Amino acid sequence: MNSLYTLGVRQTNSIQADLERLRNGDSSASLLGQISASLAAMSRTIEDYDSMARREIIKAKQEKAQMRVQKFRSDYAELRTQFEQLKTQAESSKRNDLFGSSAGPLSPSASDTRRRFAPTIPPPDSDSSSSPFRASTPLVNSTLREDHALREHTFIQNTEARLDEFLAQGREVLDNLVDQRNVLKGTQRRLLDAANTLGMSRDVIGWIERRSTQDMYIFFAGAIFTFFCFYLIWRYLG
Missing domain, CATH: 1.20.5 (Single alpha-helices involved in coiled-coils or other helix-helix interfaces)
Incomplete structure (x- = not known):
């Protein structure tokens, strides 16, 4: 049971260090997946420690273990909340940066504006007149590009979520293999x-x-x- 407690403390410190990296601006998909997998592993450790604490025969040790379980659960809830908040902030920052970068090339310069609204004299023998909707073409292109950027960002976000799930599943499989190895050794x-x-x-x-x-x-x-x-x-x- 002491080994599980030590493992839980190490997992808590590791997650806090990863959250500090995320708070400092490192919002890569690998870091998010690592934090998700670490939180899942910490949850399993807490459940295992709680199960062993319930089977403890000595009353004093059982009460001490239950207090540690409560502390672990509160730390886990706090770390999970911080991770969700930081993840949401990182996604919002990425979305704003993406929209800013997509809107940057679309903003016309001063010369383009003057040239666009400058009076044009059609040729004398021209029968066609200028379309009144020609000025709305850049706006339509901007909307299309924003929609495309939004779809691309949604696709990237879904891909990151899938990668997080794959990393969590891989971590769970690794933990199961370690448990099976211990059982086989016994x-x-x-x-x-x-x-x-x-x-x-x-x-x-x-x-x-x-x-x-x-x-x-x-x-x-x-x-x-x-x-x-x-x-x-x-x-x-x-």
């Missing part, structure tokens, strides 16, 4: 102990069989010697 130790016990039992059985054979030989030798003594007594003293 099974191996028990099998070795059983094999050693069986080997000792075989040695004891062999020793008993040899001892039984020796006792049988001693019995027959003693019986023959006794009968021989009886014969001598009967022969010479009878």
Whole structure:
């Protein structure tokens, strides 16, 4: 149980360090996925520690473990809230930067503005007149580009969410493999102990069989010697 408590403390410190990096402006997808996976691992650690605390026999240790579980849960809730807030701020900042970069090339310069609104004299032999909706073409292009940028940002956001899920699943699979390795190591130790016990039992059985054979030989030798003594007594003293 102490190992789980130490693991929970290390996970808390690691998540706090990652949140500090996120707070300083590092909003990469790898960092977000790492924080999500760390929070999921911390949640599993808290559940395991809580389960072991409930099975504790000594009352004092159980109460101490329950207090630690409550502390872990409060820290986890606070870290989760901070992560969601920082993640939302990072997404808003990315969205604003994306809109700003997409709107930058669309803003006309002063010369373009003067040239756009300068009076144009059509050729004398021209039958066509200028369209009254020509001035709205840049606005339509700007709207289309903003829609395209918004769709691109939504796609990137969905991709980041999927990557976070994949990272969390990979971390969970890794934890399961570690648990299975520990179970297999324990099974191996028990099998070795059983094999050693069986080997000792075989040695004891062999020793008993040899001892039984020796006792049988001693019995027959003693019986023959006794009968021989009886014969001598009967022969010479009878």
